[in-house]
Amino acid sequence: MRHPEDTPNTAPNTAPNTAPNTVSGAELGSARVPSPIVLRATRILYRVLLAAAVLLTLRGHHEPGGGFVGGLFAAVAVLTVALVQGPKVARRRLRVTPIQVAALGVSLAVASGLPALVTGQPFLTHTIGYVPMVGGAWKVSTALLFDFGVLLCVLGSVTGFCLRLLESR
Amino acid sequence: MAAVEGPLVPTPRWVQLAWLAPAALFAVVALGLVPEGQWSAPWVPSLLIEFALRVDGLTRLMLALISGVGTAVFFYAPGYLAGDARLPRLMALLVAFFLAMVGAVVADDPWTLLLFWEATSVLSFLLVGFDRANRAARDAARHALLITGFGGLCLIGGLLLVQLAAPGLKLSDLTHLEGAHPGALGSSLFHGGVALVVIGALTKSAQFPFHAWLPGAMTAPTPVSAYLHSATMVKLGVYLLARFDPAMDAVPWWHHTLLAVGAFTAVFASVQTLRERDLKRILAWSTVAALGTLTMLLGLSDALSGVAFTAFLLAHALYKAPLFFVAGNVDHEAGTRQIDHLRGMRKALPFTAAAAVLAGASMAGLPSSLGVVAKDAMQRAKDSVDIDWYVSATSIAVSVVAVAVAAVATLRVFFGPPNDELARSPHPQGLRMSLPPIALAVVGLLLGLWHAPIEGALLAAARSVAPFGELELEVLWPTRLDGILLAVVGGALLFWQWDRVHRWLEGFRGLDAIGPASLYERALAALKAGAGTVTRTAQHGVLGRYVAVLALAGAVWALPFLVRAPLPAAGPLSAGDAGLAAGCLAVLAGAGLAVVARDVLGRLLGAGLVGLGSAVVFLFGGAPDVAFTQLAVETVFVVVAATALARYRVASDTPPAPKWRLVAAVALGGLLGLASLVVFAAPFDPSLTNFFGAASLPEAHGRNVTNVVLVDFRAFDTLGEIAVLLLVGVAALPLLRRNTGKGAKA
Numbered sequence: 040m041r042h043p044e045d046t047p048n049t050a051p052n053t054a055p056n057t058a059p060n061t062v063s064g065a066e067l068g069s070a071r072v073p074s075p076i077v078l079r080a081t082r083i084l085y086r087v088l089l090a091a092a093v094l095l096t097l098r099g100h101h102e103p104g105g106g107f108v109g110g111l112f113a114a115v116a117v118l119t120v121a122l123v124q125g126p127k128v129a130r131r132r133l134r135v136t137p138i139q140v141a142a143l144g145v146s147l148a149v150a151s152g153l154p155a156l157v158t159g160q161p162f163l164t165h166t167i168g169y170v171p172m173v174g175g176a177w178k179v180s181t182a183l184l185f186d187f188g189v190l191l192c193v194l195g196s197v198t199g200f201c202l203r204l205l206e207s208r
Numbered sequence: 209m210a211a212v213e214g215p216l217v218p219t220p221r222w223v224q225l226a227w228l229a230p231a232a233l234f235a236v237v238a239l240g241l242v243p244e245g246q247w248s249a250p251w252v253p254s255l256l257i258e259f260a261l262r263v264d265g266l267t268r269l270m271l272a273l274i275s276g277v278g279t280a281v282f283f284y285a286p287g288y289l290a291g292d293a294r295l296p297r298l299m300a301l302l303v304a305f306f307l308a309m310v311g312a313v314v315a316d317d318p319w320t321l322l323l324f325w326e327a328t329s330v331l332s333f334l335l336v337g338f339d340r341a342n343r344a345a346r347d348a349a350r351h352a353l354l355i356t357g358f359g360g361l362c363l364i365g366g367l368l369l370v371q372l373a374a375p376g377l378k379l380s381d382l383t384h385l386e387g388a389h390p391g392a393l394g395s396s397l398f399h400g401g402v403a404l405v406v407i408g409a410l411t412k413s414a415q416f417p418f419h420a421w422l423p424g425a426m427t428a429p430t431p432v433s434a435y436l437h438s439a440t441m442v443k444l445g446v447y448l449l450a451r452f453d454p455a456m457d458a459v460p461w462w463h464h465t466l467l468a469v470g471a472f473t474a475v476f477a478s479v480q481t482l483r484e485r486d487l488k489r490i491l492a493w494s495t496v497a498a499l500g501t502l503t504m505l506l507g508l509s510d511a512l513s514g515v516a517f518t519a520f521l522l523a524h525a526l527y528k529a530p531l532f533f534v535a536g537n538v539d540h541e542a543g544t545r546q547i548d549h550l551r552g553m554r555k556a557l558p559f560t561a562a563a564a565v566l567a568g569a570s571m572a573g574l575p576s577s578l579g580v581v582a583k584d585a586m587q588r589a590k591d592s593v594d595i596d597w598y599v600s601a602t603s604i605a606v607s608v609v610a611v612a613v614a615a616v617a618t619l620r621v622f623f624g625p626p627n628d629e630l631a632r633s634p635h636p637q638g639l640r641m642s643l644p645p646i647a648l649a650v651v652g653l654l655l656g657l658w659h660a661p662i663e664g665a666l667l668a669a670a671r672s673v674a675p676f677g678e679l680e681l682e683v684l685w686p687t688r689l690d691g692i693l694l695a696v697v698g699g700a701l702l703f704w705q706w707d708r709v710h711r712w713l714e715g716f717r718g719l720d721a722i723g724p725a726s727l728y729e730r731a732l733a734a735l736k737a738g739a740g741t742v743t744r745t746a747q748h749g750v751l752g753r754y755v756a757v758l759a760l761a762g763a764v765w766a767l768p769f770l771v772r773a774p775l776p777a778a779g780p781l782s783a784g785d786a787g788l789a790a791g792c793l794a795v796l797a798g799a800g801l802a803v804v805a806r807d808v809l810g811r812l813l814g815a816g817l818v819g820l821g822s823a824v825v826f827l828f829g830g831a832p833d834v835a836f837t838q839l840a841v842e843t844v845f846v847v848v849a850a851t852a853l854a855r856y857r858v859a860s861d862t863p864p865a866p867k868w869r870l871v872a873a874v875a876l877g878g879l880l881g882l883a884s885l886v887v888f889a890a891p892f893d894p895s896l897t898n899f900f901g902a903a904s905l906p907e908a909h910g911r912n913v914t915n916v917v918l919v920d921f922r923a924f925d926t927l928g929e930i931a932v933l934l935l936v937g938v939a940a941l942p943l944l945r946r947n948t949g950k951g952a953k954a
Contacts, residue, residue, distance in 0.1 A: 193930070193933070
């Protein structure tokens, strides 16, 4: 179940049961080596936080939540990884650069406004539809797309700055 | 300037044939195929702005000028810069300028005019600074742009005011303003607007005190000087004044301003002409003097002054453009424009010499040239109305200097024994360089002998400027020769004593020190110095001082308003208040911790506690969304800041802060506290809250009003905000890279 990305690329190739968990001191700012308990907790926390981010965004239209706070939760997820395993690992989790994440978010938000133009309504007039699914019809709207755009933009810029701060020396 | 640098580059075909474009327009205008009339398309209907065009007599005359001189210039330029790799750029800019000029003179709507007007300013900037490796050219270009750009701003303001007084005003309305917009002339807004328009026109036509950019613009290549800075663009200012003249004719300040500015400019520029040794700058100053004369003529209110204006407009273009070509050819051949070294050039440049003589004759106003027609009309215009003595005196003085300048440009440069010390250009001057000056000068002379082809056109143009009923055609025939004789004799004497007069006038250094040119230099230097001082004092980089200044300034500004505002009355406590109180206690505890903590980490934790406390306050205050967000932000902030701070060696024991910081902190805190109390005391307008509360579910299908406002009702705002977030990242992250280790990705 070990994530291949959990292995820091700066780790010295020593004993197999300690090497993957070793993080260079320069990356963390201390010579502390995370214990297996912390590492496992981080992986769980990462997934829980991401799930929370998505859930917060999904339910945001009716209950407290939304893309902004969802983006912050997602950023916390990535930054948790950065704090424990180093910014490099966190960057690999993002797969693309933070700026690209933010740009994708803005593009998504713009794209959510385009369907309205096709029907002759003002830009960003949201349309809504119901998709039959298990457990009843699911509400799907372009507003949700917009909110995920906000999520990605917040995630990208917060992680962009914080990771840069963590990398500074 | 004319020297070819680098390897010879073949001239592209389109550059060779570009002259056909203005030639085609000239043919259409000359054959009378451009009908008089108006045409418009809606542009901004809500503001009564149209894309409106109009053709009348004056427009036709200007079109003929722009296309006629344009043909000569476009034909000349490929010869002048033959083999220069920059020639296509010059030609492209000239073509763009040609189109902008055409647009400016056919525009009827003021905003349409403004569009093309500004385009000519920008193109003039690019053309003056054409030789961009040359520092003098760049400075001159900036000077021209700053002055004409300032004039453009005045023009915008003026047109706005004019349109407030006369909504939807077209330039064609100005001939019958009282009928089209009754009462406009009585409005002070209209007069203020016209005053600003006058300033804009004066900058464009290089009138005192905005004239200094024009002689500087002589760093431009010869085709540019001949086209923009003598024949067309600088005429745009007087053209606009001529458009306003029919409406403003009865207004005293209009006359007096135009007469005074025009006369002073003409005299001032004539004196400056005598202080120059550079042939091109001599011509430039005499152009300023001619523009002053045109402005002065508009200040006279008489039908004849309209004839004089249009005749001189045409005559000046037909002699000044060839003289600029002559100066360019001489420079090209001899490598200098200093009149001290130039003599006997007729052997080397026979055709140019002929052109110079013909154009010079017209400039001097010798009989049988178009120049004499213009001069005669001017003289009779002045005779027919009561005018101040200085107008007549100015006109005579300017004529005398014009004769002398014509003599310098022809007799002095081309006759007498050749100067053997001058280098000879290895490149012979072909048809491209000798034909245009000859052609224009011959046309100028022929039209003086035989007016028939232009009589109708000139009178039609004059009627646009001064619509005072029918004019007789005979006005174009010279009747008074005494003034012309006086000018010729005076000019001959001045030419004879040119060097002595020059040395005498050159001694007046004061003219340079108090002139607007040096004023411009000093203003530019002062601007730089002032900006430096402001930046050094305001942007000192001490964070604590920034905060203190902001706090104290805010307190001083807001306190007088706040102390008089009512404070909220205490109400009964409710169950939710316990949570609010808990949050407030946490905030207070955090603030206290941040103040008393002696190390950075303790202060950071205190700040974090303040944030958590506010999250609790938000939660019980009915804003769970904000509470969530606050919680997440606070967590990220404390953890990341703590990790980052661990990197830096921050001194744990900082010295105690100076006392004034305590004052600033108390002032800011007290101010914000008082402000929040006052805000709560103000009656709350619930209309927006009620609207969003009621519309959220039925219109946007969401129960969380905060979220619905963000993603639906105000989605455009949110889009703007996240776009800013992205842009900040794009702009700031590369700057932070400097502090990171090698190989970090953006």
